[in-house]
Amino acid sequence: MTRVRVGVVGAGVVGLSTAVCIAEALPFCSVTVLAEKFSPDTTSDGAAGILFANSFPDIPLERQRRWFKDSLDHLLSIAQSEQASEAGVLLTSGWQVFKEVPIEKKPFWSDLVIGFQLLTQDELGQLFPDHKFGQAFTTVKCECVPYLPWLEKRLRKAGGNMEQRKVRSLQELSHSYDVIVNCSGLGSKTLVGDDGMYPIRGQVLKMEAPWLKNFIRDGDGKTYIYPGIHSATVGGTRQEEDWRLEVDEGDREDMLARCIRLEPSLCKAKVLREWVGLRPGRKNPRVERDLVQLQGRQVPVVHNYGHGGSGVGIAWGTSMDALGLVKQCLHDMHLQAKL
Numbered sequence: 001m002t003r004v005r006v007g008v009v010g011a012g013v014v015g016l017s018t019a020v021c022i023a024e025a026l027p028f029c030s031v032t033v034l035a036e037k038f039s040p041d042t043t044s045d046g047a048a049g050i051l052f053a054n055s056f057p058d059i060p061l062e063r064q065r066r067w068f069k070d071s072l073d074h075l076l077s078i079a080q081s082e083q084a085s086e087a088g089v090l091l092t093s094g095w096q097v098f099k100e101v102p103i104e105k106k107p108f109w110s111d112l113v114i115g116f117q118l119l120t121q122d123e124l125g126q127l128f129p130d131h132k133f134g135q136a137f138t139t140v141k142c143e144c145v146p147y148l149p150w151l152e153k154r155l156r157k158a159g160g161n162m163e164q165r166k167v168r169s170l171q172e173l174s175h176s177y178d179v180i181v182n183c184s185g186l187g188s189k190t191l192v193g194d195d196g197m198y199p200i201r202g203q204v205l206k207m208e209a210p211w212l213k214n215f216i217r218d219g220d221g222k223t224y225i226y227p228g229i230h231s232a233t234v235g236g237t238r239q240e241e242d243w244r245l246e247v248d249e250g251d252r253e254d255m256l257a258r259c260i261r262l263e264p265s266l267c268k269a270k271v272l273r274e275w276v277g278l279r280p281g282r283k284n285p286r287v288e289r290d291l292v293q294l295q296g297r298q299v300p301v302v303h304n305y306g307h308g309g310s311g312v313g314i315a316w317g318t319s320m321d322a323l324g325l326v327k328q329c330l331h332d333m334h335l336q337a338k339l
């Protein structure tokens with residue numbers, strides 16, 4: 001039996017989720033993940049991993065809700081299973097607070113997370129006297145340092161392979177794969193020449209603060225404290241078009257001061273690690289299929305990249321869409337007939 005060869009470029013949370021979805025749903029495919037960097041060296045590895053949805057201007061709300069819901073459901077089922085600690089997926093509760101009352105008091109994801117409530121004025125006064133508005137909810141935190149190896153293991157179990165390699169052009173893959181799936185994140189800027197891709201620099205601290213049990217996020221998206229399994233992720237910055245990967249001392253002092261204002265006890269916490277990552281910024285994620293002329297042959301390419309600051313939060317949902325697109329490619333190529 002001839003197997004359909006699927007090459008997935010990228011081993012961050014998006015690439016591995018997509019590879020697992022394809023390998024498990026389409027056992028007649030042989031899935032290979034090709035990536036320059038694997039865990040723990042991807043952008044995904046440094047993310048706080050909070051499931052929280054940002055909204056994208058040109059994606060229908062129903063599709064965004066589905067991306068978030070599919071991801072939340074998938075991770076909730078892991079969080080409630082015996083796999084939770086190995087996979088690094090846990091439930092977390094806390095608050096998002098605002099200095100000014102936001103236009104959208106109940107965001108589109110408010111009925112998808114658990115127990116979403118608005119804080120009363122009394123509660124705000126007790127907990128966050130400098131803020132005018134607050135939301136309380138329970139969601140999932142997915143820590144990629146354990147989660148990506150857990151996905152790699154799941155991929156191998158489904159028959160998938162991994163190869164460390166920088167792909168300089170999709171041409172290189174045209175003879176080795178029947179379908180190419182592009183999950184290269186910010187790498188898509190050069191790999192497929194996408195000028196809409198840009199870095200959004202994020203600097204965070206990993207701090208030892210085991211007494212903190214609840215997350216706190218300022219609604220401006222720049223200041224947050226996310227307690228996790230071994231450390232709290234404390235941040236952050238959102239600097240567009242900034243490619244610097246080194247730690248900036250000014251950013252560190254500024255974010256620490258902002259976080260200590262929200263949570264004074266952090267001034268006693270030890271800094272375990274500092275980290276900088278570049279979010280794969282794009283106006284909207286690109287989850288679509290294309291036919292590319294490669295070395296005289298039309299090769300189907302499925303794109304799944306450009307998740308910005310939401311990659312962990314929507315990766316499983318966009319991967320389910322990418323799986324649907326791969327199925328459409330196979331249908332069009334009549335490759336199912338190879339079975």
Ligand SMILES: Cc1cc2nc3c(=O)[nH]c(=O)nc-3n(C[C@H](O)[C@H](O)[C@H](O)COP(=O)(O)OP(=O)(O)OC[C@H]3O[C@@H](n4cnc5c(N)ncnc54)[C@H](O)[C@@H]3O)c2cc1C
Pocket residue numbers: 009010011012013014015034035036037038042043044045046047048049050051052165166167168183184185186187188191201202203204235236276277278279280305306307308309310311312313314
């Ligand atoms: C400080 C910070 C905090 C964050 N917190 C959160 C959070 O709490 N929740 C959330 O949902 N998101 C968060 N994010 C965003 C999240 O990290 C990203 O959206 C997500 O990691 C994107 O995943 P990805 O798989 O697309 O990209 P990456 O993780 O960057 O993976 C890209 C992969 O493609 C490979 N690649 C690229 N180009 C090539 C090439 N030419 N050849 C071969 N391989 C290639 C890379 O080596 C890598 O394996 C945060 C980001 C930052 C920076």
Ligand SMILES: O=C([O-])CC(=O)C(=O)O
Pocket residue numbers: 048050052202217221224235236279308309310
């Ligand atoms: O926005 C947040 O709370 C965390 C996050 O996703 C990011 O820094 O990209």
